Amino acid sequence: MxxxxxxxxxxxxxxxxxxxxxxxxxxxLDGAGVIMDFQTSEDDNLLDGDASIGxxxxxxxxGSINSSTHLLDLLDEPIPGVGTYDDFHTxxxxxxxxxxxxxxxxxxxxxxxxxxxxxxxxYDAWSGWLVVTLTGLASGALAGLIDIAADWxxxxxxGICLSALWFNHEQCCWGSNETTFEERDKCPQWKTWAELIxxxxxxxxxxxxxxxxxxxxxxxxxFLAVSLVKVFAPYACGSGIPEIKTxxxxxxxxxxxxxxxxxxxxxxxxxxxxSGLSLGKEGPLVHVACCCGNxxxxxxxxxxTNEAKKREVLSAASAxxxxxxxxxxxxxxxxxxxxxxxxxxxxxxxxxFFAALVAAFVLRxxxxxxxxxxxxxxxxxHTPWYLFELFPFILLGVFGGLxxxxxxxxxxxxxxxxxxxxxxxxxxxxxxxxxAITAVIAFPNPYTRLNTSELIKELFTDCGPLExxxxxxxxxxxxxxxxxDIPDRPAGTGVYSAIWQLxxxxxxKIIMTVFTFGIKVPSxxxxxxxxxxxxxGRIVGIAVEQLAYYHxxxxxxxxxxxxxxxxxxxxxxxxxxxxxxxGGVTRMTVSLVVIVFELTGGLEYIVPLMAxxxxxxxxxxxxxxxxxxxxxxxxxxxxxxxxxxxxxxxTLAADVMRPRRSDPxxxxxxxxxxxxxDIENLINETSYNGFPVIxxxxxxxxxxxxxxxxxxxAIESARKKQEGIVGSSRVCFAQHxxxxxxESPRPLKLRSILDMSPFTVTDHTPMEIVVxxxxxxxLRQCLVTHNGRLLGIITKKDIxxxxxxxxxxxxxxxMFN
Numbered sequence: 001m002x003x004x005x006x007x008x009x010x011x012x013x014x015x016x017x018x019x020x021x022x023x024x025x026x027x028x029l030d031g032a033g034v035i036m037d038f039q040t041s042e043d044d045n046l047l048d049g050d051a052s053i054g055x056x057x058x059x060x061x062x063g064s065i066n067s068s069t070h071l072l073d074l075l076d077e078p079i080p081g082v083g084t085y086d087d088f089h090t091x092x093x094x095x096x097x098x099x100x101x102x103x104x105x106x107x108x109x110x111x112x113x114x115x116x117x118x119x120x121x122x123y124d125a126w127s128g129w130l131v132v133t134l135t136g137l138a139s140g141a142l143a144g145l146i147d148i149a150a151d152w153x154x155x156x157x158x159g160i161c162l163s164a165l166w167f168n169h170e171q172c173c174w175g176s177n178e179t180t181f182e183e184r185d186k187c188p189q190w191k192t193w194a195e196l197i198x199x200x201x202x203x204x205x206x207x208x209x210x211x212x213x214x215x216x217x218x219x220x221x222x223f224l225a226v227s228l229v230k231v232f233a234p235y236a237c238g239s240g241i242p243e244i245k246t247x248x249x250x251x252x253x254x255x256x257x258x259x260x261x262x263x264x265x266x267x268x269x270x271x272x273x274x275s276g277l278s279l280g281k282e283g284p285l286v287h288v289a290c291c292c293g294n295x296x297x298x299x300x301x302x303x304x305t306n307e308a309k310k311r312e313v314l315s316a317a318s319a320x321x322x323x324x325x326x327x328x329x330x331x332x333x334x335x336x337x338x339x340x341x342x343x344x345x346x347x348x349x350x351x352x353f354f355a356a357l358v359a360a361f362v363l364r365x366x367x368x369x370x371x372x373x374x375x376x377x378x379x380x381x382h383t384p385w386y387l388f389e390l391f392p393f394i395l396l397g398v399f400g401g402l403x404x405x406x407x408x409x410x411x412x413x414x415x416x417x418x419x420x421x422x423x424x425x426x427x428x429x430x431x432x433x434x435x436a437i438t439a440v441i442a443f444p445n446p447y448t449r450l451n452t453s454e455l456i457k458e459l460f461t462d463c464g465p466l467e468x469x470x471x472x473x474x475x476x477x478x479x480x481x482x483x484x485d486i487p488d489r490p491a492g493t494g495v496y497s498a499i500w501q502l503x504x505x506x507x508x509k510i511i512m513t514v515f516t517f518g519i520k521v522p523s524x525x526x527x528x529x530x531x532x533x534x535x536x537g538r539i540v541g542i543a544v545e546q547l548a549y550y551h552x553x554x555x556x557x558x559x560x561x562x563x564x565x566x567x568x569x570x571x572x573x574x575x576x577x578x579x580x581x582x583g584g585v586t587r588m589t590v591s592l593v594v595i596v597f598e599l600t601g602g603l604e605y606i607v608p609l610m611a612x613x614x615x616x617x618x619x620x621x622x623x624x625x626x627x628x629x630x631x632x633x634x635x636x637x638x639x640x641x642x643x644x645x646x647x648x649x650x651t652l653a654a655d656v657m658r659p660r661r662s663d664p665x666x667x668x669x670x671x672x673x674x675x676x677x678d679i680e681n682l683i684n685e686t687s688y689n690g691f692p693v694i695x696x697x698x699x700x701x702x703x704x705x706x707x708x709x710x711x712x713x714a715i716e717s718a719r720k721k722q723e724g725i726v727g728s729s730r731v732c733f734a735q736h737x738x739x740x741x742x743e744s745p746r747p748l749k750l751r752s753i754l755d756m757s758p759f760t761v762t763d764h765t766p767m768e769i770v771v772x773x774x775x776x777x778x779l780r781q782c783l784v785t786h787n788g789r790l791l792g793i794i795t796k797k798d799i800x801x802x803x804x805x806x807x808x809x810x811x812x813x814x815m816f817n
Contacts, residue, residue, distance in 0.1 A: 085307065086709060089689070090639055090796060091250040093343070093778030096308035103302070127300040128347070132316045132355040134296045139289040139317065139355075140362025143324035146270055146281060146288075147368035153274030154451045157217040158210065159192040171370070214449075215439045218275045222435035225271035225521045226428050233264035237520040240265075240287025241340065242632040244318060246640050247290075248311050249342040250778050257294035257314070265291070269522040273451075275435050276442055277519075278512040280452060280527025286321035286340070287522075289359070293317030308343070315341040316352040322595070323356035324363045325526070327374025331595030332356040338591045339629070342643070343778070377457035379600055383569045385608055388556045392544055396537055396577045397612035401619025403510070403532060404584025408624065410514045412631050418518070427520035434519060438512055447498075447505040447535075452527045455505075459534040459574040460600075470494035471538070471570075491546055499539055506535045518632075525628060529585045530578035537577020541570030575600055576612045583616040587627035634809075639796050647771045649806050654763035656770075656802045657784040657792035666792060669693045671703050671734050676715060676748055677727035683708060692783055692790055693733050693754060700789040703733060705758040705781075706750070714753050722746070760785050761794075767802070774799055 085091055104124075111121035152168045161172035173187035193213035194206035229236045235243075235256045243256055255261060269284050293313045297303035303310045318340050322332035333352045337344050363374055371378070418424040442448040447455055463472035473494025513528040545568035548557050561567035579596045583589065593609045625645070626634070633640045659666050667682060669691045682691070689708050695701040718725045724746035731748050732738070740747065759782040761770060773779060774796060781795045 084709075085252050086689075087252055087254045089252050090780045091252065091307040091778070092780055093250055093308055096306055100302075100306050100309055103306075124302055127302050128312075128351055129354065131293070131296050131300055131303060131313050132320075132351045133358055134299075135289065135293040135313065135317045136320045136355040136358025137362055138292040138296070139285075139320040140324050140359040141366070142266055142288055142292070143285055143359070144363050144366030144368045146266060146285070148366075149270040150273040150281065151368070151451070153221065153270060154276075156274070157214050157276065159190055160196070161190055163189040211443050214276075214443050215436065218435050218439035219432060221271045221275035222277065222431050222521065223428070225268040225275065226431040226519075228264050228268050228271075229520055229522075230427060233261045234520075235261045236265040236268055236522060238518065238522070239283030239524050240290070240522075241283050242629045242636065242638070244286060244290055244314070245340050245342075245629060246633055246638040248314055248318075248340055249640050250307070250311070251638060251640070252307070257291045259291075259295055262288060262291035262295065265522055272521040272523060275439075276449075276451075277435055277438055277521070277523070278452070278509055278516045278528045279521075280524035280530075281522070282322075282325035282526040283524030284522040285325040285524075286318050289317045289321030289324070290314050293320075311343060312345070312348045312351070315344060315348050316355040319352035320355040320359035322591075323359045324374070326595050326599060327360065327363070327378070328595040328598035329353070329356035329360045331591055331598050332359075334591035334594050335588070339586070339588055375599060377453060377460050377599065379457075379460045379462065379571060379575070381462055381569050381572055381600070381605070383462075383566055383572075384604060385569075385572065386560050386567070388560075389544070389568075390608065390611055392540055392573065393576050393608045393612050394615050396533070396540060396573065397580045397583075397615025398619050399536055400533055400577065400580025400582075400584035400612065400616035401622075402584070403529075403581050404587070404616065404620040404628075405623035407510075407514060407529075407585055408626065408628050408631050411517055411628065412635055414515060415518045415632070415635055431519050431521055434512070434515055438516070441508055441512075445501055445505055445508070447501050448508055452531050456527070456531055456534050456574075456578065459531075459538045460571050460578075462569055462571040470498045471542075473498070490549060491542065495542060499542060502535050502539055506532060506539075509535065517628075525585060526582060529582045533577035533579065533581025534574040535577075536581070537574040538570055540577065541568065541573030544568050544573070545570055572605060572608070575605070576608050579609050580612040580616040583613040584620045585628050587617055587620060587625075589613055589617055639800055641771070641775050641796065641799065643775055645803075647768050647803065649767065651767045651802070651806075652763065653761050653765040653767060653770055653784050653794060654791070656767055656798055657763070657794045658798060659792055666790070667691055668697075668790070669706060669731075669733070670697060671695050672730065672732045672738050674731050675727065676725065676729045676731055679711060679731055680715065680727070683712060690781070692758075692793065694790055702758075702760065702783060702785060702788065702790045704754040704756045705783065706733070706754050710753040711750070714750055715748070718748050722748075758783050762786060763791055767799075770794060771799055771803075 107117075107121050107124055110117045112118070152166065155169040158169070161167040161169070163172065169190055172190045192201065192206070192210055194209040195201050197213075198205055198209055200206040200209075235253070235258075243253060247253060247256065265284060265288055269281050269288070272279060273281050293316065294310070297310050297313045303313055315336050319329075319332040319336040322335045323329040326332075330353075333349065333356055336352050337349070341348070360374060364372075369375070418430075423430060447458075450458070458469055458471065461469075463469075463474065471494075473492040474489035475492045509528060509532050513525075513532070516528070517523055517525055548561050548567050551557065552561055557567070575596060579592055583592050586592070593606060593613055596609055597603065597606055630640075630642055667686050667688055669679065669682070671693060673696065691706055691708065691711075693703040693706055695703055725748055726745050729745045729748050730738075730740060731750055733751050733754050735751060737747050737749065759773070759777075759779055761773075761782055761784060763784050763786050770782070773782065779796070781793055783790060784792045784794060
């Protein structure tokens, strides 16, 4: 039973001790050892009546909104633990925002009393900027560390620098005077494993030894990564972006952004990238940055005690993560706004911009790639694009959309199969098998053997006079006088062999990425998707270039491509293809174009990028509107109401609310007719997270709403601190205690924990409006009434289930609150 699993995890809801311990701030950081089992479906009752206290408006028939007294004003003496949240539950945005306004008013009212209060007020006002500054500094430093370590460990698979063990291959040969132009990566200081072990630099024996050592190091890195994740931080696997989106929408996953997760994700991300698996480090860097933001937010009471305010910091942190991943500060801000953030006020935009700026500045100061750039594959093109080229750019957009649709369906099908079969129970074995297959197939092909970022760099780079890559093996015209602007030339044998190798690399990357994304190591999707698009784009670019060279008299080339001119830039096609494929998988548009524009520094190529990315999105949307992150959110059963998804059905609140006709009646509390024992029995016999409070069973007039968690805490606290509270004590939610016989035990007043203004809608309210209310106000539940009489309840889970049913999906897939 799921309840037994929750008991062993320490989150069993009937246990007061587990509730109070799990509600502490530190628990959010220290709970990384809790294993979240997505293979089991939650008990339906776990979510029934999912509700919260402190909602501050009432929506009545006609949609009018009335303000109410703030919950904290009613508390004579706040009960410790009341108002906090259980694991895997949704926060109440309205209550959290009102709590913050109350705190702000309290600080402002006291700031003129003394210099100390004025200092506290200034500290509170500046704490937002301080926390994003610390987040940006930590994100930039960790990104630089990850980049340097990943480069060194990637080269470790091929050899080692004897003169300085901490140098990678490129750094090892920087100071050598014995390198040649053609073989600039070969120097006496760098030794391959074959040279060290058998003393041979060339020949079949050398090749086999290097092959064996490559596989050995790849398997070692992969095994170490998955073992660390499994033992120390199960939440450190995957890209983290689906979970970040869910957390930013108000969901609580304790330990997901904790210090253990941060430490293990940083270490295993380096190992996973170095193992050669078809994954990237860019997506997980967003998770790393959000961990930094979460940890630093605990230094400031303004954010540590308010879940809604904390999510403003996490939005800024995700911008910093993309900023250091791609060297694109503005793209990072737009990514946070477009892709991950649920609530994004204007001040969060400014702070996200500042966090991204600080993170990019720190990374630039570290200079991890030694090229004075923020990314490895920064390029600059000097040839303009021509109108005819929009046609192949749009074709690349179509390819990106088709790839995205295929990848989402194939990857989700494989992940679902992993959950439903025994294969998912052996994550270490799965990682070892995938790493072994990847290493065995990747080594013979120089383009798959390369680090994926290095591959993208080579595909993006334009062929100049100093390039020695086989992609630049053109037959040169000796009569060409211009060296700077090299004209289009016929392809040599090196180019044709490179195209065949790239075709094989494309097939390999497509297949392996499907099986790699979702395994239990940190795995990003940005770089593999960009690599697939860059390979396809480079092939198309070379094809168009050769077509223009051999058929320059065709009318499409005649006007603008003269003989001996440099018309086509194959590297530009690679860049457009990379953007198209990434857009097809994630369905990003504006932020993606800006990220790629910041990568290349070429403002004049924005139109080709926009055309390809929009085409990619349209083609992908024709097969399904979900991006890969939304698909994984749905696969894991997270309660995420996507603002992009439209609700067009004509159902009413009465069609969705519970209880249904076949269900037992709604579990309710009465205003002053129940004893402590009655309430404890109700709590023990049900799994509902909250109970409506009514005047009496006869009238069914609604008084308010009480959370199960708050009831448990309040009763336990009263038994310990108040004398005379026993099982037969009358519980009173009313303002005035009713007259009781003289021999009656002392009554227990619980009006202070009652939400006096829960959101209500009438039974005839269209579900379209109800869904909008839940989305825009971040509600957990609303009550359904008819002429003021309580009829039922609609929770966030009920809405998600209803939307799944209308879309012909499995409603039981919605597992959490």
